[in-house]
Amino acid sequence: MSAEQVIVNKGLEGIYFDNTSICHIDGQRGILLYRGYNIHDLASNATYEEVCYLLLYDRLPTKDELDQFDAALKENRNLPSAVMDVIYAFKDGHPTDVLRTAVSALGTIDPDVKDMSLEANLRKGIRLIAQFPTIVAAHERIRKGLDFTPPREDLSHAANFLWMLKGEEPDPDAVRAMDLDFILHAEHSSNASTFTARVAASTLADLHSSVVAAISALKGPLHGGAAEAVMEMVEAIGEPERAEGWVQEQLAAKKRIMGFGHRVYKTEDPRARHLRELSKILGEKYGEPKTFQILQNIEKAMEPMRAKGIYVNVDFYAGSIYHYLGIPADLYIPIFAIGRIVGWVAHILEQYSDNRLIRPLLHYVGPMERQWVFIEQRS
């Protein structure tokens, strides 16, 4: 093939690499389905545990199945002491780095580490869903010099996370917000971290390795880091009435406004609706509506951009939820990961089930044959 005939699809935009039955996104109409269920139905009715079951088993659980699944999660919330030691040893690191390292360490000693059967992989996946919140909460406590708060079996996944993080009984609105946030972040087709997980899985790397690859990709500001960047913007703006002017200045300087636009959505991200509502409720409840108002005013100032298909995405209001829950900014990415781990597991299992090594090509544009020169003759 001559160089002229090569088509380079930079970023692989618009290229399909496989079929899936996990998630459907209609970016034109703003529709998001998990296993065929509309995200709005799930946001209004489901718990995160139920959504996990749905994503892993492709159907909603009966009461008995959900109880069993929930019991399995609760049983697996504790971390091996060697992994707790890793968290202590690297406590001053960025929480995403610590999560990645702890999960990698877990993969080294997982009881099913050599078993690639579906049953073993589901066990590993359930363990990871249960362990992620403990890693993040333990790290947050330890780096603050506080005692680790052990998990409680009488609390839901979301409530237990807040309990471990804060060491105090979480209020029901905070629990609902956390649960809904996990649901909305549980899955989003082949975003960069999930795609990374599938690329690793396509070499038949084990589940923990593939999840570690996903966490590695989540670290990047173009993927998992946007919620934090939105809150930095809110801080820079400071007051609701300054939002419009600030946005105009940024647009005039051709700078990007964080939390807007999406590779797939060309209308409003359907998840934004629920996060906007939550942000409003929490802002009023905690007597600090300013953050929400600044976000609202930014959104309003950005309305003209809708003509170009640029709307708020999932990250825009997510940061404010975490802010209202008193969660520090460098935990936003790990919290994204706590929600998304189930989606990664579902995709890794789907990749294993009908695998083909994912290996696209790079088009060489360098010199063709450079002549070797001995070191004495180089200048």
Place this chain on the structure above:
Amino acid sequence: MSAEQVIVNKGLEGIYFDNTSICHIDGQRGILLYRGYNIHDLASNATYEEVCYLLLYDRLPTKDELDQFDAALKENRNLPSAVMDVIYAFKDGHPTDVLRTAVSALGTIDPDVKDMSLEANLRKGIRLIAQFPTIVAAHERIRKGLDFTPPREDLSHAANFLWMLKGEEPDPDAVRAMDLDFILHAEHSSNASTFTARVAASTLADLHSSVVAAISALKGPLHGGAAEAVMEMVEAIGEPERAEGWVQEQLAAKKRIMGFGHRVYKTEDPRARHLRELSKILGEKYGEPKTFQILQNIEKAMEPMRAKGIYVNVDFYAGSIYHYLGIPADLYIPIFAIGRIVGWVAHILEQYSDNRLIRPLLHYVGPMERQWVFIEQRS
């Protein structure tokens, strides 16, 4: 777009995702260039340190530059004590898992962790090139209950690795074999681990995160695990005269022969020539030519497959080199990583230099809108 119009490129085979000036592979003619230099010239003339410089800086170093680069590698061979502790704590794990965890831990405490400048990334890359052999050798010693052998500044990269691994002065043929093996594994365009590194880097995840993602992908038997599988085959065959019959049986049962065929090469992998020669030399030197003879006989029995473009690949003779060097089979993947780390770093830097988020699509083939059913009504 209707479902009929979607083209799914499973495995992204034949799809170009970017331009590169690092590596050229002509799979039809069996040509491999690093930065424009033919692999045969590099194999005959260069050291691994020189190849590292070439891959990172896009030109061969002068004597002074090479000395400086070599000094930087030597300075960075020691590991922080917290990372040594991780190796001790997880010593019973698979060496690839331990390498992945140690590198992830290094990323958590790297002095340049927040600096994304090219200079900082080159420093991080050089540190990782220097640290990889120490991690692998330290783990091997520690899990055997032996004392860690500290690195020596008077030895080359390859010689020092063998020194740390064995705790004895390595012989020159072993050093040459190790050095050449590292050169031949240093780079190979967008193989699965390098592609994984670039996908992670495309989110602007930091260098350590991107390298961790690469190691995660290398774990899979479809990528880094083939050399080990070849040596298992050699063991199963046992005697040179049994090779032909064994191959016929496998082919009749439509089973794959490990170490043959490649997604890109449709003729002999140019790296195989050098590894074949090394295998022969080491087999004779160490008075154990049987392994080499079995491999030769397998290759001969596979000759009819050449009509289908199936030839030996890099993994076929690599395992026998490690075997002759007395290296256990579960270190083959980490040793691949010791060679390849420089290629990963070069690709991560290239990705950063002209980045676009790598985010292909999945084609949804599941049900369109399933109706929510309350849990009491599910059966």
